[in-house]
Amino acid sequence: MDDPRGGVRHVIPGRGNYLTGDSVALTAPSLVTPADRRMLTELFRCLNREDLDRIDLLVSFVMWSGIQHIGRHLDEALRRGAHVRLLTTDYLQVTDTRSLGFFLDRLTDGPVGKLEARVFSDASTSFHPKAYIFTSSATGDGVAFVGSSNLSHSGIASGVEWNMQTSGTRKLVEEFDRLWTDERAVLLDQEWLTEYERMRQLRNHVEPDEPSDAPLAHLVEEDEPPAQPWSVQAEAMSALEATRLEGHQAGLVVMATGLGKTWLAAFDSTRPEFRRVLFVAHREEILTQARDVYRQIRPDGRLTLFTGGEREPDGDVVFASVQSLHRNLAQFDTSRFDYIVVDEFHHAAAETYRRVLAHFRPDFMLGLTATPNRSDNADLLALCSDNLVYDCGLVEGVRRQLLSPFRYRAIPDVADYEHIPWRNGRFDPEELTRQIATQERAEQVLTEWRELGGRERRTIGFCCTIAHADYMAEFFRSEGVDAVAVHSGPSTSPRAEALERLASGELPIVFTVD
Structure with missing residues (x-):
């Protein structure tokens, strides 16, 4: 078939590699600049290549703004079975803790993909390489970009950056391996991340008359400030605080899709009395998305999954599928968690949910839903002690200009539903x-x-x-x-x-x- 770039792309997985061509055919380096080609576009192209299953990222700094650009693409590469390695540095504590947490959450070595991360830590040696290396394990062919771009919004999307693209990756991989095995390249793990965030906070709170190179760090890379609650989330948090002061130990919050129910739960669960948090949902995709939200609120927190594929019950926040909890309730003490969040609470009338909710005795249980009314008339509110804490539905969200207005258009359906069981x-x-x-x-x-x-x-x-x-x-x-x-x-x-x-x-x- 004709080359469908600019048209259909990856329509039939496994049927040919539609994106081969210029990148692999290069025999001489070419320059990637904002005036010609965006670095972000080139990274997207390589991350989406199924044949480039070895991905090595070598950067001085990793910022959350960069993760927001390529995070989903990295996840897809891992789902396809790619092997991803990140090597960065703790120089000046510029790298954002949330970003390192993103990689920590994906440290896997399983049947799908593998991710590894190390940090070059040496106060006496500067560390300024920037290289993005993509290689095929089957053929050894590859594409690499070497230049000035850190993994940040300014580095790969908006700044004036120069990067050389080359198809000769063998020497680059060899040099990457040399740095990777250097004794100063330490493994990224939970203990290291916790200490790194502690040092970062100390740097940010240095006394005004003390010498510090922290201002230099901000000149090197700017990143987005920590997330703050929206007005509707702040209202719900105030209502939750009030209901707890009244002695309630459970409550339901109804918020339309798009108003940030997961963000609300993440913000509310940071109160000091909630040291151990359980987040429950019925699908693993919801759990991993929620973990990414909590990571932005708890940069160095121990966030673990308890699902069919990964069972880590010991975390500051445990993201668990209701099915895995239901099968392993005996593994958990009834008072194990201080705060329990049940997402998609309209499913909670099911027997599996009821057993899970009956097992635990948290200080507070929060139910979240956008659709509280069930077709079977099940009483969801009764599962939250008949305590509706806050309600901001679709109509109210549109009225407050928090959601886009919409129009329904109903058309006659040619399908015959009468005979469908x-x-x-x-x-x-x-x-x-x-x-x-x-x-x-x-x-x-x-x-x-x-x-x-x-x-x-x-x-x-x-x-x-x-x-x-x-x-x-x-x-x-x-x-x-x-x-x-x-x-x-x-x-x-x-x-x-x-x-x-x-x-x-x-x-x-x-x-x-x-």
Whole structure:
């Protein structure tokens, strides 16, 4: 097929490498500057290459603003099985603790991918290399960028930086390995991170008349300030504090999607009396996303997962799937946690949730949901001691200009739902897919989308199953519309790349599930 760059990308995983070409074919170095090519764009291209499964990052400083740019792409590379190594330095304590925490949370050596991180620590030696090295373990071919860009927003996205791109990576990898095995390159672990944050805080609070090079650090790299609660989150936190003063040990907070329920829980749980926190959800993706939020509030905290794939019960904050907790309740003392957060609390009426909630005796339990009303009329509020602490729903969020206004457009559906079996509170997924993943219905959706000016908008199409999402994306592509499907199945398009392209307007529509 023709090279689809600028069109379909990674549509059929495993069917050819659509992104080969210029990067691998280079025989002479080329210069990457803001006037020509953005470093961030080049990093995205390499991080999304399935064949470049060895990723070595060598930088002086790592800032949270840089993680915000490439974090999702690194996660996808790890999910594909990539081996990622980070080597940075503690020079001047410029590197942001949150950023090191991001890598600490992903130190894995399992069946999917592997991440390792080390810190070059030597007060008598400066450490200023900046290199991003991508190599194929199968062929030894690769792409590397060597120059001036640290892993920060200014370094890879907005600043005036020069970097040389080269396809000759062997010598670079050898030099990286030499630094990696240097005795001054120490392993990043929880104890090191805690001490690093302590030293960083001491530097930030040095007395005015004491000599310090801390101001120099701020000249070297600026980063985003620590996150602060939005007004709606501050209101909810005040309500939670008041309800605890009244003696309540549980409460429900209702906040529309987009108002920051996870951020609220993260901020509220930092009170000194809540030393041990449990965050419960029904999907691992929710747990890892919540961990990333908590990492920004607790830069050096011990944040652990307790799921089917990773079980670390001893953390300052434990992010646990309800299924894993339900199967391992005997492992936890009833008073193990001071504060328990139950996300997506509308699921809490299920028996697995009820058993988990009945087992623990925290000082406070917080239920979070955007949709408190259930079709089966289950009494969620009773699970929170009939204590509705705070409510800011969708309409109120729009009224306060915290959420975008919206319009519903209902159209007649050509699918026949009457003969689809209803099982366990929902339509049978396989039969539902057979009924709606049809050419007639796809043509109807495409026609309506075009009438709404779909090509000039950014669209998310919600589908009932993975097969349905794949079908819709393939149909739209067959009609000349650049579309991808993003989901948890093996046929998914790269999530981070799809979101970047959707946000930039390059991709008009993404089909997804749930």
